[in-house]
Amino acid sequence: xxxxxxxxxxxxxxxxxxxxxxxxxxxxxxxENIKYCFQCGTCTSGxxxxxxxxxxxxxxxxxxxxxxxxxxxxxxxxxxxxxxxxTCYERCPQDVRITEVMNALKNMAVRAGYIHPAFRAQADLIxxxxxxxxxxxxxxxxxxxxxxxxxxxxxxEVAEIYGMTGLASLxxxxxx
Amino acid sequence: MKYAIFLxxxxxxxxxxxxxxxxxxxxxxxxxxxxxPEFSCCGYPVKSVHHGTSLxxxxxxxxxxxxxxxxxxxxxxxCTSVLTETSRELAANExxxxxxxxxxxxxxxxxxxxxxxxxxxxxFYEDVGLEAIKKAVKRPLDAFRIxxxxxxxxxxxxxxxxxxxxxxxPQSLDRLVAATGAEAVDYAxxxxxxxxxxxxxxxxxxxxxxxxxxxxxxxxxADAINLICPFCSVMYGANQRKIQAKYGTRYDLPILYYxxxxxxxxxxxxxxxxxSQNPIKPKALLAxxx
Numbered sequence: 001x002x003x004x005x006x007x008x009x010x011x012x013x014x015x016x017x018x019x020x021x022x023x024x025x026x027x028x029x030x031x032e033n034i035k036y037c038f039q040c041g042t043c044t045s046g047x048x049x050x051x052x053x054x055x056x057x058x059x060x061x062x063x064x065x066x067x068x069x070x071x072x073x074x075x076x077x078x079x080x081x082x083x084x085x086x087t088c089y090e091r092c093p094q095d096v097r098i099t100e101v102m103n104a105l106k107n108m109a110v111r112a113g114y115i116h117p118a119f120r121a122q123a124d125l126i127x128x129x130x131x132x133x134x135x136x137x138x139x140x141x142x143x144x145x146x147x148x149x150x151x152x153x154x155x156x157e158v159a160e161i162y163g164m165t166g167l168a169s170l171x172x173x174x175x176x
Numbered sequence: 177m178k179y180a181i182f183l184x185x186x187x188x189x190x191x192x193x194x195x196x197x198x199x200x201x202x203x204x205x206x207x208x209x210x211x212x213p214e215f216s217c218c219g220y221p222v223k224s225v226h227h228g229t230s231l232x233x234x235x236x237x238x239x240x241x242x243x244x245x246x247x248x249x250x251x252x253x254x255c256t257s258v259l260t261e262t263s264r265e266l267a268a269n270e271x272x273x274x275x276x277x278x279x280x281x282x283x284x285x286x287x288x289x290x291x292x293x294x295x296x297x298x299x300f301y302e303d304v305g306l307e308a309i310k311k312a313v314k315r316p317l318d319a320f321r322i323x324x325x326x327x328x329x330x331x332x333x334x335x336x337x338x339x340x341x342x343x344x345x346p347q348s349l350d351r352l353v354a355a356t357g358a359e360a361v362d363y364a365x366x367x368x369x370x371x372x373x374x375x376x377x378x379x380x381x382x383x384x385x386x387x388x389x390x391x392x393x394x395x396x397x398a399d400a401i402n403l404i405c406p407f408c409s410v411m412y413g414a415n416q417r418k419i420q421a422k423y424g425t426r427y428d429l430p431i432l433y434y435x436x437x438x439x440x441x442x443x444x445x446x447x448x449x450x451x452s453q454n455p456i457k458p459k460a461l462l463a464x465x466x
Contacts (some may be wrong), residue, residue: 025406027225028230029227029228029231030227039401048368048369048371048385049374049381049385053378053381061374073203074446077377078305079420080377081222081374081377081378081381082373083328083369083371083372083374083382083385084224084328084329084375085328085332085369085373086328086329086332086333087332087369088341088427089326089332089333090332090333090334090343090344099333101222102224103223103227104227106224106225107225107226107227108308110226114376115225117375118376119221119225119227119376119377121222121376122221122222122286122376123221123225123226125223126185126216126221126222126233127219130216130217131189131216131217132185132186132217132235133185133189133190134185134189135188135189135389136438139188139189141190143188143192146192146196146200146450148192148195148196149189149211149299151183151188151213152213152214154313155214156218157214157216157236157283158216158217158233158236158284160283161229161232161233161236161279161283164229164232164279164282165226165228165229165232165279166226167222167225167226167229170226
């Protein structure tokens with residue numbers, strides 16, 4: 001590649017950008033402040049994940065989102081790499097609330113059919129048992145031995161909530 | 177001081193020694209815990225998948241505590257964050273509270289917005305107080321050098337925690353450690369994240385995050401890490417051997433939960449504090465006090 005040239009995959013094609021994308025993000029819980037971003041890069045410079053792997057770059061993700069690169073953002077692996085440490089959230093001079101913007105993007109990605117398998121697995125477990133780890137008989141026996149109260153193995157009310165909010169059908173691939 | 181104890185998902189299955197020591201030490205300091213078996217996952221793990229579901233799971237847990245007329249005391253920092261955030265949001269936003277209640281009604285619950293949430297470490301720091309803790313110490317841990325890991329959700333976002341500690345210059349855990357007579361070790365990466373939240377997304381990055389901190393704590397010659405979150409404990413405790421094998425390092429660095437540290441200083445037997453069940457056996461450490 002000649003210097004100054006741009007690889008095809010990195011080229012931003014203005015005609016396929018979706019200018020409504022940023023408004024959609026801003027109407028999601030947590031996404032409200034995305035348009036305040038002025039690209040200072042404070043988020044990325046303090047991000048513990050960016051420090052180890054440049055494929056996660058919150059400043060760049062927000063730039064892409066504001067430009068309207070809907071598919072590139074929602075179908076990406078990188079939005080799932082936010083460790084939710086809130087360092088950027090605390091330091092952002094524009095109160096973009098970046099950690100919550102990332103959550104909004106992930107919520108939108110899930111609805112677009114791009115849930116990350118690790119997050120699907122967690123959501124499935126909680127829907128099934130009411131908890132991330134099943135409290136099986138062995139665990140309850142161990143708890144009882146130590147004098148700790150035993151716990152129920154399931155939570156029908158949590159399953160009902162999953163049904164009510166549409167998460168159960170989203171996870172089963174039937175759409176909300 | 178009476179709270180509904182919120183165990184969350186990880187503590188009652190994977191961190192029994194944390195739960196044991198929390199109950200034992202809290203009882204000794206006049207904190208009474210009520211158990212609510214109907215509590216479920218706090219809602220945090222589904223927040224990035226489906227915000228509305230996370231909100232309802234958190235609201236249902238708050239409603240269960242409200243039925244008993246109790247505030248919530250948490251052991252896990254992620255539970256603290258989502259429950260605190262939801263409690264504040266619902267107390268301030270009547271329209272949202274009404275919407276949430278329309279859904280809760282379908283499962284026979286109702287929430288009016290009264291429950292407050294505090295992490296156990298914050299209960300020790302604010303409700304019990306450093307002076308009372310110092311008075312309860314019978315066997316000062318003078319020989320211990322302990323590095324506190326604050327983690328993320330115990331402090332941040334600071335706006336939901338009434339700024340009880342500073343997110344950039346945190347002190348509460350160091351002060352709690354110092355109150356036991358131990359030396360609170362300062363180190364450069366103190367505020368860094370454990371990486372636990374992305375362990376399932378990119379194990380390489382997550383383990384490197386945990387490794388950087390273990391390297392730093394070891395270089396600062398601490399005897400142990402003070403932890404207050406079960407998922408941080410998965411990273412520094414359960415995964416410590418994995419990190420050693422992967423990067424050819426050696427730490428043998430015991431992880432202790434704060435109630436275990438405080439309990440030892442109060443003269444409570446190590447077995448009652450579940451120390452033998454910790455992932456890295458703190459033998460050398462215990463030898464220092466016997």
